[in-house]
Amino acid sequence: MAVYQMGPIAMDESFIYTFFPLLIAILLLIYIKSKEANETVGEQTGSTSSTYSLWDPDRKRPAVSDTAAPTFFQEPITPFDDSMEILSTPPHPFRPFKPKYHMTMGLEKCAPNDLFLLDSLYPSRIALRKRIVNEFPEMTLGASQTCDTTIKELYSYILSQHLPLRFPKLFTITADAEFKNHVSGDVFPAIPPKSSMEALKILATTVEDDILILQKEEERETYSLQGFIACFPNGFDSSKKMGMGLNEIHEPVPMFKERLALSMERFFGKLEVGKWVRRLNWTISTHDRLFLPTGNHHYEGEQIPEQPETVDLEKTFLRVERQVLLRLPASRDMVFFVKTYMTRLARVKEEGQGEALATAIDGWPEKLGVYKKxxxxxxxxxxALRA
Ligand code: HEM
Structure with missing residues (x-):
């Protein structure tokens, strides 16, 4: 029998005939198994071949994205399977009222998939936002020059990544690098336009959420408002809040200074890129107007109007704001998204929650009750809720 010398090891012929085929078989098996494992991970996370994963160097990228930074979020965005169906789904029934009101940060984790919650009101809300932006440009859009690159970063992310990935049937990127909104029919450049105002206007009429951009000011040790889209502000004029720090912005809010100011400043300082949070705010509105640069709050020194004897629950609303806060990865600026939900109080009562809401209104501390009218x-x- 022939004996082969391989370096210091001597092997006979029968060993080579059995060893090498066995080695090749093992390597083949390892390759097949690892391929299977990758496919299973995709199924478990609900991702598909079109999923854009920031951790995958060979990921499929949308056609255009100029400022995409490496870690926008920590979980991948997965396509909403039947995004067309969203347009026949009623708005999410947020009912955040509790018997006793505690002024807290009230933050919860927000999954990247849930940044924008679209529903059946999307088409009418977008049409309304277009009218408001055209009628009140100064009060709805604003940005200081320090925000130019931040707005580009945000625009690229929302139009060329988030929306087409999450709602692939509603928003697409064309071969000509254009963002197509299949609901409104609008087509916009996927690359941010040069003008920040133009970029904000496109964003304002593409998503239903108002967007506030805050930048760190080293000298003042705070974050200040430097850019905004505010089509549905609840009782304040964002253009008048421009340049203000977090404390100053919240100056009219009773108890804010004692209860929230410090924790909020700390939280803004330490929130990491990729860790998105959300919170809910609620109040009562005696009309259905969404664009409210004044009027839903009572400020010191103002006269208190006469109290009505009765209200029509069909024309009085639970106004809920779903707010999402995140840090942008490239600029490291903070962005605050606000989506507003309006529910007729008649509906809340039909749900059997009339008493619970009346109790919650009583549960506001005195000063907050004055502020919220x-x-x-x-x-x-x-x-009326108890009747
Ligand atoms: C996690 C962060 C935040 C918390 C916990 C918070 C909390 C609050 C609370 C409790 C109110 C009183 C309103 C009500 O209860 O109806 C309020 C009002 C307000 N918040 Fe915030 N807020 C946060 C972030 C922001 C940010 C980033 C902005 C950006 C501009 C902002 C702008 C405002 C404004 C403009 C008002 C109304 C003030 C007025 O009446 O003039 N908030 N906020």
Whole structure:
């Protein structure tokens, strides 16, 4: 029998005939198994071949993205399977009221997939936002020059990554690098336009959320408002808040200074890229107007209007804001998204929650009740909810 010398090891012929085929078989098996494992991970996370994963160097990229940074989010965005169906789904029934109000940060984790919650109101809300932006450009859009690159970063992310990946039937990127909104029919460049105002206008009429951009000011040790899209502000004029720090922005809010100012400043300082959070705010509105640069709050020194005897629950609303806060990866600026939900109080009562809401209105501390105008509509609304 022939004996072969391989370096220091001597092997006979029968060993080579069995060893090498066995080695090749093992390597083949390892390759097949690892391929299977990759496919299983994709199934478990709900991802498909079109999923854009930031951790995968060979990921499929949307046609255009100029400022995409390496870690926008920590979980991949997965396509909403039947995004067309979203347009026949009613808005999410957020009912955040509790018997007793505690002024806390109230933050929860927000999955990247849930940044924008689209629903059946999307087409009418977008049409309304277009009218508001055209009629009140100064109060709805604004940015300082320091925001130019931040706005580009945000625009690229939302138009060329997030929306087409999450809702692939509603938003696409064309071969000509254009973003197509299949609901409104709008087509915009996927690359951010040079003008920040133009970029903000496109964003304002593509997503339903208002967007506030805050930048760190070293000298003032705070984050200040440097850019905004505010089509549905709840009682304040964002253009008047421009340049203000977090404390100053919230100056009219009773108890804010004592209860939230410090924790909020700390939180803004330490929130990491990729860790998105969300919170809910709620109030009562005695009309259905969404664009409210004044009016839903009572400020010190203002006269208190006469209290109505009765209210019509069909025309009085639970106004809920779903707010999402995140840090942009390239600029490291903070972005605050606000989506507004309006529910007729008649509906809340039909759901059997009339008493719970009346109790929650009573649960606001006195000063907060004044700020939210409970002194005006409180008794009439509670009586109607309890009737
Ligand atoms: C996690 C962060 C935040 C918390 C916990 C928070 C909390 C609050 C609370 C409790 C109110 C009182 C409103 C109500 O209860 O109806 C309020 C009002 C307000 N917040 Fe915030 N907020 C946060 C972030 C922001 C950011 C980033 C902005 C950006 C501009 C902002 C702008 C405002 C404005 C403009 C008002 C109304 C103030 C007024 O009446 O003039 N908030 N916020």
């Amino acid at each position: 409970r002194i005006v509509w409180g008794e009439a609304v509670k009586a």
